[in-house]
Amino acid sequence: MKVLLINGSPHKEGCTFTALTEIKNQLEKEGVDSEIFWIGNKPVRGCIACLKCDHNNGKCAFDDDPANEIIDKLIESDGVIIGSPVYYAGPNGALCAILDRVFYAASANFKFKPGASIVSCRRGGASASFDRLNKYFTISNMPIVASQYWNSVHGNTPEEVKQDLEGLQTMRTLATNMAWILKSLENRELPKHEEEKQRTNFIR
Template identity: 55%
Template structure:
């Protein structure tokens, strides 16, 4: 079992990464492999609605989005983390997720996210974390991904790694999130061992609000 943890901060070893490290260590203690993926310091734009992924099966902008998607195919669970900028999740992570999730499952390519547990994590100096968590979790709810919770909101506070270290409750929350993720993955694995597979899908019908 493996969990991919996405660091959506422009700082590779900043506050968001410190929260993800706490989760990763807890997962590994529970026997689950963990890998932290940094999206980088360059601005990441969102989907331009060009439709290219409908024929390519991948985003036309070949950057960290496609790199991560290749890794996601082999993962069993996900944690997406971001700092708070202006009371919402960092724009680069949201742009990254826009393109990642929009291109997912296109042109006959497999859906690499459906039915895989996911969690959102936010870091902030002071406030805005709950709005940021809501930003991120919406991607999960429309992708058939079970959301993993913790004992409190999945956030840490601090303006530096040293300050995050002082947020004992925040780090406790990250550890519990790691334990809950490991538990859910093991429950899914146990279910599959006795023949319980993801639910069947139907083709469905696309409608617009004006119809």
């Protein structure tokens, strides 16, 4: 079993990385492999609604940023945890630009993979950011893994995050719950959706 941990911060080893590392260490104790994948800090593309992914084997037409690499890694993983810093009470814009394309192009491959999000903030905006990230899962038939509190750590530096004992405990609990759900789902028959998907456009 393996969990993909996405570091959606422009800082490779900043506060978000510190929280994800706490998760990674706890997953290891639970016997679950994991990988922290950093999205980097180079320019990324937003979705332009070209619909080329519909005819590109579930891959985005743009292949000059991490979107398609994340698709491949997520397909190979059993679960995913997405981490982001909080900017103006929302997740990192570059991360959302990538995730919009990842989930639009390939979400059919993510069905029933457990997902969770975590956020890192200095003070406020954590709940709004947490909610935004979870929407990628709830539209993709992905069960959300919970913890003992909303998944956030507080601090302006990695050293301050390490002082947020409740936040770090929340990360460890999340990892333990993720491991439990993955083990519970192992070799289980997944739901089958017999109905053809309906789409309703609202018009006047």
